[in-house]
Amino acid sequence: ETGVTQTPRHLVMGMTNKKSLKCEQHLGHNAMYWYKQSAKKPLELMFVYNFKEQTENNSVPSRFSPECPNSSHLFLHLHTLQPEDSALYLCASSQDTNPRVDTQYFGPGTRLTVL
């Protein structure tokens, strides 16, 4: 285990539903990330939080709303999603946001299917 847990592991939702993804890291890291991994596409960074403050929003649609109440927890609130949003959503954490200094540790992901 990497020390990063994600729940739920699988989620099926309709386009009108509201759901949330949860990520928790037990590593004492200061930075947390949301990534989207679609089939046949490269891993895409969505959001970066450092010391609970959002430092990166990679042009993510507003139907994805992140929340970081503390350095150990990260949420991704989902609302009015589209079928093309179906993907594996990965959470990661690191001590520092500089990848040359600190390795990112990834959770197992939440497999999201939007019907």
Place this chain on the structure above:
Amino acid sequence: GESVGLHLPTLSVQEGDNSIINCAYSNSASDYFIWYKQESGKGPQFIIDIRSNMDKRQGQRVTVLLNKTVKHLSLQIAATQPGDSAVYFCAEDNSGGSNYKLTFGKGTLLTVNP
């Protein structure tokens, strides 16, 4: 443009053989690279990294080679084992480390046959 891609989407090898996974990048400003391994049902895992001031870096059973002239990166796995079966992808950083911005490749599926 800025892109990171892989030459082969799938690679099948026999147990004990050496594996070579390739990655091409187009941004000559990229000066830091990472290889990740992603097993089925798991998130990506850091394997090895290399800075552009190096041509080669070795880890445990893995070697990364960097050819800046042709913008090519490769991951060599020695004596491939069934546990090495996974998707491998590379990532590049051209931010100079000042503003985290990794660009990821699509990945190559490595299958190790017993």
